[in-house]
Amino acid sequence: MKRVYLFEEGNKEMINILGGKGGNLAEMKKIGLPIPEGIIISTDACREYYKDGQTISEKLKNEVLEQIDKLEKITGKEFEGDRPLLVSVRSGAPVSMPGMMDTILNLGMNDKTVEKMMGIFHNEEFVYDLYFRFIQMFAEIVMCVEKEKFFKLKEELGKEVDRKELIARAKELYGEETGKEFPECAKEQLFMAIDAIFNSWENERAKVYRRINRIDDEMGTAVVVQEMVFGNLNEKSGTGVAFTRNPSNGDKEIFGEYLLKAQGEDIVAGIRTPEPIERLKEQLPEVYNEFSKIAKILEEHNKDMQDIEFTIEDGKLFLLQTRNGKRSPYAAVKIAVEMVREGLLSKEEAIMKVDPAVLPQLLHGNFEESAIKKATLLGKGLAGSAGVAIGRVVFASERVHTKEMTILVREETSPEDIKGISLAQGIVTVKGGATSHGAVVARGMGKCCVTGCGAIKIDDIRREMHINGYTVKEGEFISISGYTGEIYLGKVPLTKPQFDENLKEFVAWCKEIKRLGIRMNADTVGDASLGKGFGAEGIGLCRTEHMFFQKDKIWTIRGMILSHNPEEVRLALEKLHDMQKEDFYNIFKLVGNDVVIVRLLDPPLHEFLPKEQKDKEKMCEILNVSYEEIERRIRNLKDENPMLGHRGCRLAVTRPELYNIQARAIIEASIQCKREGIDVKPEIMIPLIIGAKELQFIKKNLIKEIERVFEGERMRVDYKLGTMMETPRACLLADEIATDVDFFSFGTNDLTQTTMGLSRDDSVKFMPEYYENGILKVEPFATIDERGVGKLVKLAVELGRKGNKEIEMGVCGEHGGDPKSIEFFDRVGLNYVSCSPFRVLVAIVAAAQSHILNKN
Ligand code: PEP
Numbered sequence: 001m002k003r004v005y006l007f008e009e010g011n012k013e014m015i016n017i018l019g020g021k022g023g024n025l026a027e028m029k030k031i032g033l034p035i036p037e038g039i040i041i042s043t044d045a046c047r048e049y050y051k052d053g054q055t056i057s058e059k060l061k062n063e064v065l066e067q068i069d070k071l072e073k074i075t076g077k078e079f080e081g082d083r084p085l086l087v088s089v090r091s092g093a094p095v096s097m098p099g100m101m102d103t104i105l106n107l108g109m110n111d112k113t114v115e116k117m118m119g120i121f122h123n124e125e126f127v128y129d130l131y132f133r134f135i136q137m138f139a140e141i142v143m144c145v146e147k148e149k150f151f152k153l154k155e156e157l158g159k160e161v162d163r164k165e166l167i168a169r170a171k172e173l174y175g176e177e178t179g180k181e182f183p184e185c186a187k188e189q190l191f192m193a194i195d196a197i198f199n200s201w202e203n204e205r206a207k208v209y210r211r212i213n214r215i216d217d218e219m220g221t222a223v224v225v226q227e228m229v230f231g232n233l234n235e236k237s238g239t240g241v242a243f244t245r246n247p248s249n250g251d252k253e254i255f256g257e258y259l260l261k262a263q264g265e266d267i268v269a270g271i272r273t274p275e276p277i278e279r280l281k282e283q284l285p286e287v288y289n290e291f292s293k294i295a296k297i298l299e300e301h302n303k304d305m306q307d308i309e310f311t312i313e314d315g316k317l318f319l320l321q322t323r324n325g326k327r328s329p330y331a332a333v334k335i336a337v338e339m340v341r342e343g344l345l346s347k348e349e350a351i352m353k354v355d356p357a358v359l360p361q362l363l364h365g366n367f368e369e370s371a372i373k374k375a376t377l378l379g380k381g382l383a384g385s386a387g388v389a390i391g392r393v394v395f396a397s398e399r400v401h402t403k404e405m406t407i408l409v410r411e412e413t414s415p416e417d418i419k420g421i422s423l424a425q426g427i428v429t430v431k432g433g434a435t436s437h438g439a440v441v442a443r444g445m446g447k448c449c450v451t452g453c454g455a456i457k458i459d460d461i462r463r464e465m466h467i468n469g470y471t472v473k474e475g476e477f478i479s480i481s482g483y484t485g486e487i488y489l490g491k492v493p494l495t496k497p498q499f500d501e502n503l504k505e506f507v508a509w510c511k512e513i514k515r516l517g518i519r520m521n522a523d524t525v526g527d528a529s530l531g532k533g534f535g536a537e538g539i540g541l542c543r544t545e546h547m548f549f550q551k552d553k554i555w556t557i558r559g560m561i562l563s564h565n566p567e568e569v570r571l572a573l574e575k576l577h578d579m580q581k582e583d584f585y586n587i588f589k590l591v592g593n594d595v596v597i598v599r600l601l602d603p604p605l606h607e608f609l610p611k612e613q614k615d616k617e618k619m620c621e622i623l624n625v626s627y628e629e630i631e632r633r634i635r636n637l638k639d640e641n642p643m644l645g646h647r648g649c650r651l652a653v654t655r656p657e658l659y660n661i662q663a664r665a666i667i668e669a670s671i672q673c674k675r676e677g678i679d680v681k682p683e684i685m686i687p688l689i690i691g692a693k694e695l696q697f698i699k700k701n702l703i704k705e706i707e708r709v710f711e712g713e714r715m716r717v718d719y720k721l722g723t724m725m726e727t728p729r730a731c732l733l734a735d736e737i738a739t740d741v742d743f744f745s746f747g748t749n750d751l752t753q754t755t756m757g758l759s760r761d762d763s764v765k766f767m768p769e770y771y772e773n774g775i776l777k778v779e780p781f782a783t784i785d786e787r788g789v790g791k792l793v794k795l796a797v798e799l800g801r802k803g804n805k806e807i808e809m810g811v812c813g814e815h816g817g818d819p820k821s822i823e824f825f826d827r828v829g830l831n832y833v834s835c836s837p838f839r840v841l842v843a844i845v846a847a848a849q850s851h852i853l854n855k856n
């Protein structure tokens, strides 16, 4: 196994071994761009390091030394030599994890090299700045000493302090904090740094980032060791980060920031506010021109928008990194579409560039213009990541909770804030520019973010902020715009989802390419029209019980359930029938020629019953019985284990009249539509079955009822009858069941619950520990558990098709809107997925991507 590579030995196809940073540096070297030389320690070496119990083996040490030897020859510099070789040591995983891991600059500095450097540069301020920074970073990354301690020391000693004295005091501090002497030997420094970077793969923030972004823990990180170039050398030196297109709005322009006389981390740390890149045109025009040319080369070579880090040393430009840039969902779509128009990408390539999971953000629109005019503008920062967000202000990540809509407001975000950022609706920072940590991470997650709002003063003790004369306390609402950087007091009303021309075109390409049908889960005309607008091809799940929760309908079903008198039951059922018929008619009419799958009643009946005293009292009046009697009836209906109790089609076995009136309403509404010339396609679905006999019993009753309707109406409509697959037994016996139905729809919410034996309502309480301890990698109610639940789905698909060649199969659990699950459903050959209206676009794009992947 080769553990260490020179840049010239790699390329970007080797990203799995060399990491993103290493692979791209090697590629840039290959195409002749100006990059400082270096070596890469591979991810193989990282995995070996963990296998060996977190130790750097002799083999690795020898390979590193061999390659350093070559690096010294290439650069003409030497560790601790007359022309001292200084290097940066940086982590670089195969998948970009911005700000998640560690960097050490100026490694190789010691008391000897500082003298040699003085001999070369004759610039005490610069040379000692390098040395101090190195001690501080080394102490922080390798020995876990808080960086603030070093900054405080520097501040205390003041600007006038003798520089040698400053270094001596920094080393003293290092000794006090670590109990060890500062290592003077450059090679020892290097091995300690490599060890620390490998270690950082397992630090808390890296683990959380991987979990949120579903990155494989086994991947490991590479380490890039690269010759230093100095952005802090003089006024013609600097460092910057720039994108080849605007990552917020997608415009085709170089977008970025830089700082003169600064080194690496200064720019992203958000400590000094950087200059916009256009200023470089005036300050160092030649460098700007060269950068523009290189940006174009890199974008065309990588066929994607690039995020480039660069350093200028004494007027000469060097590239330190390039990667595909994170961007807002809006920019992602715009860039993909424009790159097709420019001939840079094929449609298929463009489709693969957009992460479907962030698309719902695009559908949340903007502030209403008229409302903005009336709203109180608190202040303005920079537009960090597009979108708008409304939420209660929270000043600490640990106080951001899922239950509340929140806006996290921080002085500057750090990787420790990752969890808070992921839970909050939006992010505001006081410091930092558009490439600061907060903005980059927010953009990656598709979150709205405003950065660099310097007018904000946070008072952590009183938990309030002061901004342009206003005081906003934690818990109060603000509204923020990641399009403009504006921050408003209170809740500013939002516009309807905006579906711009680029997005329309992009979705049209995805529709042309995908194989899977995309339907929606919709129970109301409002939901259905939303989903239809997003491109849903009919309704894959209409949960009839949701209709009962609307307006006063709940009292009718409550009356029906609690009534003991057959005549009262009959009357209540008739009323329910009328209400449902009207609901179905409206939905059928809206959906028109597409399929509508109506699922018959599913939840345990007690879910409909009154819980509060005033509601129980109202029930007493309606049924004319005592309060005690109502309580007794409610008690009788209560299941010990409702999810496995008297619910789903069990209700139809004990009370066939319930399903009968629903079937009657569906068919009558269809006939009414047919008479009006609408060619409806109703499909009736039975939930939660456990076997063929049960299904046949229910089906017989339903068909009898439906035939009665046809006779009475003297008209027939085509309809289909199908079942949900929600229990392991149904999946195991799918061949028997399939002969009796036209379709299967996998209810993967219940199927996950019944297969894993985990309650879908309670599992949030104990699942976090499952992820933290690596027992489960992903949340099984969000992404299909392919190995377990997925195995049953696959088996049921195969058995089902054996039993009935014509059978149609889909999925309507939450997984139907999850990209990773959609790829699985496509692979096992389902015909369609069905998801909530806001996820329809996600599903269309994910289905297109999955088809492209499967095809290739
Ligand atoms: C399911 O179980 O996956 C499903 C769609 O039904 P519900 O969520 O209504 O139980």
Ligand code: MG
Residues within 6 Å of the ligand: 687, 726, 747, 749, 750
């Ligand atoms: Mg279900």
